[in-house]
Amino acid sequence: MERQQLREYLEQLNSTIGDLRAPDDDKNKLTGLIAEIELQLNEPKLVAGDPQTLVDQVENMITTFEQDHPRVAGILNNIMVTLSNMGV
Template identity: 45%
Template sequence: MSEQQVSTALEELRREIDQLELDDQAARERLTGLIESIEQRLIPGVVDEDQPDLVDEVKDAVTHFEVEHPRITGILNDLMMALSNLGI
């Protein structure tokens, strides 16, 4: 998966966030924060050694969302594979 495909998957994830229940603010915040972390890592030349491993962060999100939000889990799995393939 290329960076363009990652960007497309992030847009798909944003659409899913928009469809979450209004009272699921914690899920919205967690996913929005994850998107921001991924986008930050995609900026060329920006490396933050203090930033946790992004793939591990996505894995944690997959575990958290797999039961209640299977569509989000599928998108996160795709992103995890793509980030790993990109060496991020």
């Protein structure tokens, strides 16, 4: 259930990136984060390092986007909570 919810949040974030008025660097960071989370979901054994860093990365992104892009920050917050609930 949580995996499906996480995938839905990732889809929401991905579709929001296309409409986002932000520098390409910020969009690329979000796209990279999505890819990293999807890799963790699909192949957790291939991801080196501490999975907790994914939650940390999402939390940092929330801080980056919360002022100018509250919708993105809200989706990121949902992703962070879901990852935490999954123990990732």
